[in-house]
Amino acid sequence: MNSFFDLLKNRRSIRKYLPKAVEADKISQITKAALMSPSSKRSNPWEFIVVQDDVTLKTLADCRPHGSQFLAGSPLGIIVTADTTKTDVWMEDASIAAILLQLQAQDLGLGSCWIQVYGRHKDDVTTTESFIRSLLNIPEHYAVLCIISIGYPDEERKPYDEDKLVISKVHSEKF
Numbered sequence: 765m766n767s768f769f770d771l772l773k774n775r776r777s778i779r780k781y782l783p784k785a786v787e788a789d790k791i792s793q794i795t796k797a798a799l800m801s802p803s804s805k806r807s808n809p810w811e812f813i814v815v816q817d818d819v820t821l822k823t824l825a826d827c828r829p830h831g832s833q834f835l836a837g838s839p840l841g842i843i844v845t846a847d848t849t850k851t852d853v854w855m856e857d858a859s860i861a862a863i864l865l866q867l868q869a870q871d872l873g874l875g876s877c878w879i880q881v882y883g884r885h886k887d888d889v890t891t892t893e894s895f896i897r898s899l900l901n902i903p904e905h906y907a908v909l910c911i912i913s914i915g916y917p918d919e920e921r922k923p924y925d926e927d928k929l930v931i932s933k934v935h936s937e938k939f
């Protein structure tokens with residue numbers, strides 16, 4: 765990868781992973797990247813839960829009726845939570861940390877995918893968030909934004925084609 769722009773072009777959501785563990789030093793670097801995220805007023809409301817246990821990953825994969833099942837085949841999931849009492853913009857702060865986790869993973873040759881938790885339901889009665897909160901002992905005042913699944917890719921995705929970007933979405937001076 766030559767440049768940050770190349771990294772962005774090549775980052776695609778990866779949902780199939782090789783049955784290979786992510787090395788401890790890579791996990792350490794990925795989590796350190798998240799801890800360097802910018803946050804409003806430097807409140808750093810986020811906390812991360814690194815999950816490698818196969819049984820827990822399989823249980824988490826069922827946190828939603830769809831869109832999360834591939835986590836069962838992932839060697840690593842990082843749950844992104846945030847203390848909602850620290851700032852009103854915890855969602856922005858946690859989202860920035862989540863994308864930095866993904867970009868750092870990409871830079872290390874890993875694939876990743878965001879699994880939305882906040883605002884989703886496991887079933888008619890249980891929110892995805894409350895299911896994960898009780899499974900992983902997350903305190904009530906922490907929101908659970910998402911899970912980032914990470915692993916060595918077992919699928920190929922085409923990089924973004926610069927020529928196909930919708931440049932009309934970028935306005936000059938006025939909308």
Ligand SMILES: Cc1cc2nc3c(=O)[nH]c(=O)nc-3n(C[C@H](O)[C@H](O)[C@H](O)COP(=O)(O)O)c2cc1C
Pocket residue numbers: 775776777778779831832877878879880921
């Ligand atoms: C806020 C957000 C929520 C997402 N939720 C899910 C999800 O629950 N399950 C999933 O498979 N992908 C999810 N994704 C991944 C998107 O589907 C993906 O980023 C989008 O289709 C663009 O594809 P790309 O990541 O390959 O560029 C989410 C991405 C974002 C940014």
